[in-house]
Amino acid sequence: MSDSRGLRLQWTPESQAFWFDAGAVCLELLTTGGELSWGYEEFLRTPTDVQEWAKASRVNADELAVDEDGLDELRGLREAVWNVAKAVMASDPPPPRDLARLNERATTSAVPQIDEHQNKHWQKPMTASQFTGTIARDAIELFSGPYADRVRQCEGHCELIFVDTSRPGKRRWCSMQRCGNRAKIREFRDRQRTGTEGGGTR
Template identity: 45%
Template sequence: MVRESSELILRWDSGAVFGFDAGALCLELLTTGGVAAHPGTEALHTPADLAGWLAESRLRLAGARVAAVDVPATHRLRAALWAAATAVTTGRPVPEAAVATINEAAATTPPTPVLAAGRRTWAEATTAGQALSAIARDAVELFGGPYAARIRECAAANCLLVFVDLSRPGQRRWCSMERCGNRAKQRTRHGRS
């Protein structure tokens, strides 16, 4: 599991823009939608959408070769990740179908990292399938490792963002203090007035 800080800038249809660190690559994919409770949140419609997300994610995988078949494959993996995250946050076992989908994606060879100018980058001609393998392998590490107990859903009633609580005390409640955390503080402050 990649633990480096990698804050995504999320832009909601409501106009809200804020930074969000999911704490894990596999949970970043959940920010692209696919939640049955919130139809219309899909962000990955085309290969170009997927390529753009791969470049912005903590993979920083610019220039990945993405084919039309990679979009539904990404949707399948993301659905399995939603099922796994929902199970873990509600204290249930991860469904076998989700496990099978994650394991199948993880079986592909991941992208090859290379060191260039003192930074990690990726070998030329990396495919979306390899990127999905990296995401699935991150999920195997997260859901099968010690941080599984620290997977949380944002405590705001109208927010479904999921993250790994990497804070030292393990008490992170909000997807982002600048979004849900501040709104909760404002509601509390106005409630006391």
């Protein structure tokens, strides 16, 4: 589930809901679980799962033709994005195998169309390769662009990855509802404890 601003409703292993904005569709893909990011559940189990996720994603693919091969292709891309993102954040060279997968998938992407009201939409139906290719291109633009050094992992150690596109560039958390709030509570308790300890030594 997502809203018009790119926020997606996420669930913790403890079934707590919070809103998360990855900042890019390629990083949104990492929230779909599997053996990657969260690691406790695979959300893309069937082609229908992909169709539902595609419709709610930033791509907004409301008519996607996808089969089991397309599902496997998207999962493979997810692994490549994860590996490249981790390398970029560590200032390491991305694995050649994963770069090759991004470059290969990016050769096919969704076809934009314009209607009489000058609104952009995608040519329908979008194929699985076009959808995957659109995400691959997004990843290439992100990891080779001006915001590459703003790809970060949440400091709350929840493993969610985002790109900070804000002007200040000081985002630290996946969400203030979750990890940010927990950090604020810890900081408040630390200040209280330090103050109490300090008062006791006077």
